[in-house]
Amino acid sequence: xxxxxxxxxxxxxxxxxxxxxxxxxxxxxxxxxxxxxxxxxxxxxxxxxxxxxxxxxxxxxxxxxxxxxxxxxxxxxxxxxxxxxxxxxxxxxxxxxxxxxxxxxxxxxxxxxxxxxxxxxxxxxxxxxxxxxxxxxxxxxxxxxxxxxxxxxxxxxxxxxxxxxxxxxxxxxxxxxxxxxxxxxxxxxxxxxxxxxxxxxxxxxxxxxxxxxxxxxxxxxxxxxxxxxxxxxxxxxxxxxxxxxxxxxxxxxxxxxxxxxxxxxxxxx
Ligand code: NAP
Numbered sequence: 001x002x003x004x005x006x007x008x009x010x011x012x013x014x015x016x017x018x019x020x021x022x023x024x025x026x027x028x029x030x031x032x033x034x035x036x037x038x039x040x041x042x043x044x045x046x047x048x049x050x051x052x053x054x055x056x057x058x059x060x061x062x063x064x065x066x067x068x069x070x071x072x073x074x075x076x077x078x079x080x081x082x083x084x085x086x087x088x089x090x091x092x093x094x095x096x097x098x099x100x101x102x103x104x105x106x107x108x109x110x111x112x113x114x115x116x117x118x119x120x121x122x123x124x125x126x127x128x129x130x131x132x133x134x135x136x137x138x139x140x141x142x143x144x145x146x147x148x149x150x151x152x153x154x155x156x157x158x159x160x161x162x163x164x165x166x167x168x169x170x171x172x173x174x175x176x177x178x179x180x181x182x183x184x185x186x187x188x189x190x191x192x193x194x195x196x197x198x199x200x201x202x203x204x205x206x207x208x209x210x211x212x213x214x215x216x217x218x219x220x221x222x223x224x225x226x227x228x229x230x231x232x233x234x235x236x237x238x239x240x241x242x243x244x245x246x247x248x249x250x251x252x253x254x255x256x257x258x259x260x261x262x263x264x265x266x267x268x269x
Pocket of ligand 1: 041073
């Protein structure tokens with residue numbers, strides 16, 4: 001069901017951080033008829049030219065480019081520095097700021113701190129990427145919180161980008177997202193990193209379960225260590241999950257060692 005009864009507007013979307021994920025989102029938005037602009041640390045102007053995106057090396061011109069929405073897709077670790085270095089007071093119109101970072105309380109707090117009060121804020125996490133979303137976004141979860149939204153039709157038009165692709169729209173608070181993500185996304189990344197540290201490789205006699213582990217390792221190491229670091233440093237629930245993992249590992253190990261010593265004692269009699 002659409003989040004608004006009004007027909008969605010075509011939007012002018014300015015993307016800050018035109019890396020892998022920013023590019024991935026831009027392609028679908030272009031397909032839907034939205035106008036895309038981008039700015040980034042790296043000069044992506046050649047790629048932007050091929051995609052039909054206007055690339056701005058100069059952040060001031062980017063901010064003055066009359067965007068309906070500014071979509072923030074920087075790495076988690078660079079968000080604060082990137083936003084604080086932008087002359088945001090030069091924005092001439094009320095704009096909707098949307099972030100797509102994989103943690104949610106941190107960007108919400110930074111956006112509320114650095115943005116002029118008249119800017120709207122929508123915090124989102126599309127729970128998919130270029131690999132899992134390569135054949136379309138149908139049924140893939142899109143988590144969001146309307147943090148400070150006064151222009152409802154514009155916000156609905158933005159959400160419609162994901163609704164119309166068939167995403168499963170999940171509205172929840174940034175806090176709830178981070179609690180759940182620490183137990184799911186951060187945990188998967190941590191286990192994937194541990195498996196990679198162990199150097200596990202596919203064998204000629206893989207079981208299905210082992211294949212799952214190999215896939216987890218491969219998908220985890222394809223993501224940058226910056227992403228993993230960001231999931232830990234900027235999610236206040238992740239540290240507890242890391243301790244839970246360590247504690248549970250120790251519990252399993254102790255149970256095994258206890259069982260081994262029981263068996264050895266039995267064999268002695
Ligand atoms: P990423 O490594 O998390 O972020 C890359 C982006 O951050 C690039 O645009 C890069 O700019 C910018 N960046 C990194 N360090 C910077 C610095 N010191 N100063 C300025 N800019 C810096 O990779 P990503 O996959 O593109 O992810 C972007 C965001 O989307 C992240 O917050 C991530 O959590 C979120 N996300 C990603 C996925 C996914 O599957 N990839 C899914 C959901 C959400 P340049 O390109 O200009 O170098």
